[in-house]
Amino acid sequence: MAVIVHQQLGMIDPRELNAWYDRAQRDLPWRRPGVSAWQILVSEFMLQQTPVARVEPIWLAWIARWPTPSATAAAGAAEVLRAWGKLGYPRRAKRLHECASVIAAEHGDVVPDDVDTLLSLPGIGTYTARAIACFAYGQRVPVVDTNVRRVVARAVHGLHDAGSPSARDLGDVAALLPDGDTAPKFSIALMELGATVCTARNPRCGLCPLGHCEWRRRGYPAGTGPAKRAQRYAGTDRQVRGRLLDVLRANASPVTRAELDLAWTTDTAQRDRALDSLLVDGLVEQTVDGRFALCGEGD
Numbered sequence: 001m002a003v004i005v006h007q008q009l010g011m012i013d014p015r016e017l018n019a020w021y022d023r024a025q026r027d028l029p030w031r032r033p034g035v036s037a038w039q040i041l042v043s044e045f046m047l048q049q050t051p052v053a054r055v056e057p058i059w060l061a062w063i064a065r066w067p068t069p070s071a072t073a074a075a076g077a078a079e080v081l082r083a084w085g086k087l088g089y090p091r092r093a094k095r096l097h098e099c100a101s102v103i104a105a106e107h108g109d110v111v112p113d114d115v116d117t118l119l120s121l122p123g124i125g126t127y128t129a130r131a132i133a134c135f136a137y138g139q140r141v142p143v144v145d146t147n148v149r150r151v152v153a154r155a156v157h158g159l160h161d162a163g164s165p166s167a168r169d170l171g172d173v174a175a176l177l178p179d180g181d182t183a184p185k186f187s188i189a190l191m192e193l194g195a196t197v198c199t200a201r202n203p204r205c206g207l208c209p210l211g212h213c214e215w216r217r218r219g220y221p222a223g224t225g226p227a228k229r230a231q232r233y234a235g236t237d238r239q240v241r242g243r244l245l246d247v248l249r250a251n252a253s254p255v256t257r258a259e260l261d262l263a264w265t266t267d268t269a270q271r272d273r274a275l276d277s278l279l280v281d282g283l284v285e286q287t288v289d290g291r292f293a294l295c296g297e298g299d
């Protein structure tokens with residue numbers, strides 16, 4: 001009969017990690033005192049898929065202009081898309097605007113503080129719901145992003161990388177959380193360690209505050225999965241979509257198809273496909289006379 005051996009998970013010492021965070025954390029504007037739950041939510045939307053350095057100036061301008069959900073909801077969807085600027089993946093802007101509208105209309109202009117209600121809001125998934133509950137409301141919930149998965153894979157499981165996301169990830173991180181009120185700091189510190197020290201390509205183990213790392217103890221065994229390729233942007237449909245949106249952002253009134261076509265002339269089939277996808281996503285709309293506009297500006 002086969003014997004199943006349950007391997008004891010290694011631990012990450014919360015005192016080591018939290019003390020390191022106290023001295024090494026980056027000074028990011030959405031972490032400062034006085035930042036509201038809504039403003040933290042905005043930062044989390046922007047930080048999905050966009051680096052901190054590009055998010056910071058847009059976030060500062062955004063919250064100065066629209067500090068609350070109701071202020072954001074009162075802006076037109078097109079204005080929100082313009083303010084999103086070059087952050088990329090503009091569906092996030094549309095979802096953020098929808099999220100603001102729901103919070104303003106159904107939650108008294110206050111971001112809900114429980115994970116299940118957060119998960120019911122537009123644009124909020126497993127990671128973002130828990131990030132808001134933890135970072136904005138100080139709750140003891142596992143917050144799992146790519147950086148956290150990588151640190152846990154290395155320090156706890158002794159693996160070079162975390163592999164594909166799995167349903168086990170939340171439980172893995174939940175098991176590491178300390179009891180009591182140090183858990184929220186532990187969560188943000190784990191993420192910060194992955195973002196700044198235990199990075200994907202060149203982990204700076206000499207600066208690592210963890211006394212025990214299972215991957216280091218094993219002598220840094222190589223990963224077994226395929227090497228990740230850097231994502232290219234030039235020539236992709238994403239770039240074409242960006243070019244088309246640039247034309248519409250620059251025009252307060254609808255433009256003709258011929259004006260839009262000038263945005264991308266190298267591959268007309270790709271341009272048509274990109275425009276179709278923008279229409280399907282609801283980021284662009286067509287007027288009755290066949291011109292094109294940002295969502296909400298096609299009347």
Ligand code: SF4
Pocket residue numbers: 151154155197198199203204205208209210213214215216
């Ligand atoms: S010792 Fe190196 S690999 Fe291990 S957690 Fe620290 S930075 Fe990551």
